[in-house]
Amino acid sequence: MDVSVAAVVVLLGLVLLRWGLILFGALLILQPARSCPACFRATLPIRRPVLNAVLPVAEWRWCPACRWSGPSLKSPSPATPSHSEKVEHWTANPDR
Numbered sequence: 611m612d613v614s615v616a617a618v619v620v621l622l623g624l625v626l627l628r629w630g631l632i633l634f635g636a637l638l639i640l641q642p643a644r645s646c647p648a649c650f651r652a653t654l655p656i657r658r659p660v661l662n663a664v665l666p667v668a669e670w671r672w673c674p675a676c677r678w679s680g681p682s683l684k685s686p687s688p689a690t691p692s693h694s695e696k697v698e699h700w701t702a703n704p705d706r
């Protein structure tokens with residue numbers, strides 16, 4: 611192996627190691643932000659295709675009340691009642 615090829619491989623490895631450490635640090639810092647960190651109201655997810663491609667576990671959120679926006683860790687959406695739970699609720703309260 612030529613020395614210049616070895617130098618390119620080592621430098622490329624160092625660049626990839628740097629990107630891996632940056633992504634790992636970003637994952638450690640990110641927190642789920644279903645409520646706004648500034649005004650504690652509910653936030654909305656914003657579509658960011660590049661962010662989804664680079665970090666699929668992260669999403670961009672926006673607060674309509676105070677216009678805060680920032681990255682957050684994806685959290686599971688609030689549980690919607692399943693069909694069987696709706697049927698059980700309807701059978702328990704048929705007049706509603």
Ligand SMILES: [Zn+2]
Pocket residue numbers: 646647648649650651673674675676677678
């Ligand atoms: Zn807010």
